[in-house]
Amino acid sequence: MGRVIFHLDMDAYFASIEQQVDPKLRGRPIGVTGRPTERSIVVAFSREAKRFDVWTGMPVWEARRACRSLLFVPGRPERYVETTKKFLAILKRYTPKIEVFSTDEVFMDMTQEIERHGGAVALAKRIKARFHEELGPCITSTIGIARNKTFAKLIAKRHKPDGLGHLTADDLPELLRTTPVAEVCGIGPRIERRLTRMGVRTLADLGELPMALLKSEFGVYGVFLKGVGIGVDPSPVIPYSDVPPPKSVGHSRSLPPQLREFHLALHVLRDLCDKVGRRMRKLGYVGRTVHSGFRLGPTGPYHGKQTTLATPTDDDERIYRACLDILREIPTHPEIVNHVSVSVSNLTPYRESPISLFEVDHRREALNRTLDHIRDQFGERSIRVGTSLLYRAIPRHVSGFVLDQMGHRDVHGNQYAEEAPVS
Amino acid sequence: MAQPVNESVDTLVIYRRGAPHPLLHAFRWRDRRYNINETFFVHRERSGETISLCYSVGSGGDRFELRLDTGLGRWTLEAIDASR
Numbered sequence: 001m002g003r004v005i006f007h008l009d010m011d012a013y014f015a016s017i018e019q020q021v022d023p024k025l026r027g028r029p030i031g032v033t034g035r036p037t038e039r040s041i042v043v044a045f046s047r048e049a050k051r052f053d054v055w056t057g058m059p060v061w062e063a064r065r066a067c068r069s070l071l072f073v074p075g076r077p078e079r080y081v082e083t084t085k086k087f088l089a090i091l092k093r094y095t096p097k098i099e100v101f102s103t104d105e106v107f108m109d110m111t112q113e114i115e116r117h118g119g120a121v122a123l124a125k126r127i128k129a130r131f132h133e134e135l136g137p138c139i140t141s142t143i144g145i146a147r148n149k150t151f152a153k154l155i156a157k158r159h160k161p162d163g164l165g166h167l168t169a170d171d172l173p174e175l176l177r178t179t180p181v182a183e184v185c186g187i188g189p190r191i192e193r194r195l196t197r198m199g200v201r202t203l204a205d206l207g208e209l210p211m212a213l214l215k216s217e218f219g220v221y222g223v224f225l226k227g228v229g230i231g232v233d234p235s236p237v238i239p240y241s242d243v244p245p246p247k248s249v250g251h252s253r254s255l256p257p258q259l260r261e262f263h264l265a266l267h268v269l270r271d272l273c274d275k276v277g278r279r280m281r282k283l284g285y286v287g288r289t290v291h292s293g294f295r296l297g298p299t300g301p302y303h304g305k306q307t308t309l310a311t312p313t314d315d316d317e318r319i320y321r322a323c324l325d326i327l328r329e330i331p332t333h334p335e336i337v338n339h340v341s342v343s344v345s346n347l348t349p350y351r352e353s354p355i356s357l358f359e360v361d362h363r364r365e366a367l368n369r370t371l372d373h374i375r376d377q378f379g380e381r382s383i384r385v386g387t388s389l390l391y392r393a394i395p396r397h398v399s400g401f402v403l404d405q406m407g408h409r410d411v412h413g414n415q416y417a418e419e420a421p422v423s
Numbered sequence: 424m425a426q427p428v429n430e431s432v433d434t435l436v437i438y439r440r441g442a443p444h445p446l447l448h449a450f451r452w453r454d455r456r457y458n459i460n461e462t463f464f465v466h467r468e469r470s471g472e473t474i475s476l477c478y479s480v481g482s483g484g485d486r487f488e489l490r491l492d493t494g495l496g497r498w499t500l501e502a503i504d505a506s507r
Contacts, residue, residue, distance in 0.1 A: 017464070020463060020464050021463055021464040021479045022425075022463070022479065022486060022504065023463060023481070023486070024486070024504065078466060078467075078468045078477075079464070079466045079477075082466035082467050082468075083466065134443075136463070136464060375471065376471060376472065377471045377472045378470070378471040378472070378473075379470035379471035379473070380470075380471075382471060
């Protein structure tokens with residue numbers, strides 16, 4: 001018997017939570033934003049809003065134009081984090097093999113579980129019923145069932161919202177024949193264009209191409225493409241408890257207009273270094289390579305460089321000084337920047353790092369420990385670097401909360417927090 | 424739109440075995456008792472060591488947001504949305 005993989009995708013997640021919290025919002029088109037100013041963006045639309053020409057990440061002013069009756073609701077990240085923890089706790093009752101794909105999507109390997117639950121579909125229905133009872137009737141999910149992750153996700157997408165799709169072996173040939181390649185997660189517009197030039201439009205077309213050709217065109221990625229073309233994806237469900245250690249820890253921030261002057265952006269950068277240091281100490285890592293950069297506009301070019309320190313560090317002040325050294329080396333010296341970032345890589349566990357012989361390093365370490373202790377007890381904002389008070393604090397943006405045990409990783413395993421603009 | 428209040432209130436709470444959080448049954452605010460008809464949403468928030476439970480509940484057609492500081496055992500009426 002093959003594997004049984006579930007892909008669970010929460011429907012209009014943030015918006016559905018807000019509608020659960022406030023019955024007045026139910027059945028209405030709503031958009032969840034950072035701050036509901038014209039310069040903010042909408043990070044989630046309700047089902048009712050999605051009937052209009054809207055998309056995630058759309059500016060508020062544009063969303064208002066697309067749907068005049070749209071209600072804007074400021075996001076509350078704490079609610080979304082808690083709801084994710086709640087639904088993960090529910091899912092853990094059914095299987096420990098849960099891979100967190102994003103804040104609102106998970107894969108589950110249910111191969112060993114379905115028999116005692118009366119089959120895959122029965123199990124999926126039970127999970128949905130549990131969600132209804134414990135999360136609330138507004139917070140719904142769609143489940144796709146298939147033999148592998150790629151096709152479970154594909155099927156789920158086709159049955160949204162509040163749906164259940166099951167791809168059987170009998171259904172597979174027709175699906176391959178009729179599915180455009182771009183519908184598959186992992187095949188983006190650029191790859192689609194290259195495949196189209198090769199005469200490939202559907203998954204079945206892709207499956208007919210020789211492996212040797214796909215490998216010569218796309219390298220290792222060609223193996224994935226061939227597999228998808230014949231309905232195969234052997235990638236395992238990686239339980240989130242088994243996620244490998246991070247390769248880097250970073251923070252970035254897109255800046256609101258009032259903070260885009262370079263000297264103000266540096267204050268934000270200092271704050272980001274503080275956060276990076278804090279997270280590294282929490283994770284128990286020190287790092288040697290610091291990367292920093294900035295972007296000149298929302299889609300402008302990115303300018304960044306990195307430097308490797310003589311000794312590893314988790315100290316935010318050292319990280320910030322390294323950033324300043326990096327920025328001095330970048331030939332472009334803008335007066336206005338739109339986005340700043342910092343990350344530290346080349347990580348080693350703190351307990352494996354050599355102990356410094358210098359008193360100044362010991363004092364700095366003791367200071368950091370004390371600051372961490374204060375924040376653990378009284379909250380993250382209870383004590384801060386002085387320069388962060390020189391600019392008006394940017395409220396935590398809706399998307400900037402994904403940290404914690406779940407973390408947020410890019411495809412290279414870098415743990416990263418993106419804090420998008422709030423205005 | 425919910426209007427901020429931020430006042431301490433007396434509450435009647437049921438601690439039921441197996442329930443994920445205390446069940447808010449009623450609260451008293453400005454000499455008036457409000458019986459809870461429906462609990463819409465409950466979530467936890469953490470600030471340092473302080474863990475709070477945040478409730479969105481309905482009573483008599485209005486919606487109320489209350490917070491329980493689990494460390495101090497203190498309830499606060501944070502906001503009222505009387506526009507239902």
